[in-house]
Amino acid sequence: MDPELPVVRLCVAGMQAEAEGRADAARALFQQAWDDARDDYEACITAHYLARQQDSPEETLRWNQECLDRADLVGDERVRGFYPSLYVNMGNAYRELGQLAFAHRYFTLAAERAADAPEGQYGDWNRFAIAEGLRDTAAAADGEAAVRGGVDEGVERAVRELFARWCERGDLKALGLTLPAYLGYLGTDEDRLRLRSALHMVHAARWLPAGEQALLEQALGAVAEP
Template sequence: MNPDNPVVQLCAQGMSAEAEGRGADARALFLRAWEAATDDYEACVAAHYLARHQPTPEETLRWNRKCLARADRVGDERVRGFYPSLHGSIGRALLDLGDVTEARTHFEAAAGRLADLPPGPYADWLRLCVARGLRATVPQAENPVRDLLTRLCERADLDALALLLPAAMGGLGTAEDEERLTTVLRMLHAERRLPAPEQAALSELITLRSPSCEASAHGVGSK
């Protein structure tokens, strides 16, 4: 984004106010940005920030839909990286409103656009958010990986958690994600440093998942 653009400058000021805990000031600045917008791109940027400062899920959804419509009108590289966050925000608002079916549609759309983001902390964070949204749209079943994670958390085994959490909680239900999780489980098992009950649980998990990581869409990342 062009830092000299007046709308971008107003949004930057709004972000600073937001970081300082001045929510009302931030919302006023974002509203000024919306009113100052002269094209679809500027309106898209302003609507994105305004959506974060709405009092109800209905208003949050309305502003995110405005943002999506403007992004679609722009339709070029400037908005390519907006879509994962935008669809994820719409999905969260729809979940808050109880529309699980449409929420899942948007979380799936967000998952499909994550590759448009450059690698880094923001992309990692957004992937976790999208994975969480996908899990929230399907009935929760027994999950032995989560049981293992609970044991590791209780013991504060940070090394094991650092290895396992990204694969377990950031999976989007693809075959690649499922294979990644199985590989991580095998790596952790190969260290042979966990207490015997956890080591046995790892063996059982690997055995269950090994045949082909079948039904990938129903794996940890999609529940």
């Protein structure tokens, strides 16, 4: 986004007000940005921030839908990187309303567009939110879609036990190496390779107690399964 756009400046000021606990001021600034928006691109940006300030799940969904609709109307490279988070926001809104099948559909769309998000912390945040949404809503989907993007059950059991042990004894090094690959797992072959590589690094270093080293070998075997 162009930081010099007047509506972007208003939204930045609104975020600052929100961070300072001035919710009414934040909402007023976002509303002013919406009122001043000159085209669908600027309306898309401001609708995103207005969605954050709504008091009901229904209104949150309405503004997230407005944001997505405006992005569709723009339809060019300016909004390409928006789509992963736009779909995540739609998924979260439907999840909040208890409509988990719709939520899963949007988290799946977000997974398909995950590569469009900018690299770095923002891209990582999107992947983590997508993976969490897919796991939380998988039971509401049918057939093959129910496991799309999620870590399969065998891998889930193996790595969860390891994470529990590492958390208990504060092994931040093992957690730091493996959690990003697990939290961002969207079910692709590349994700499986990334998770296996992270687990393998811990295994090869051999600093774990014997029992955990054995569990790690089981996890590696589970991740290797197609």
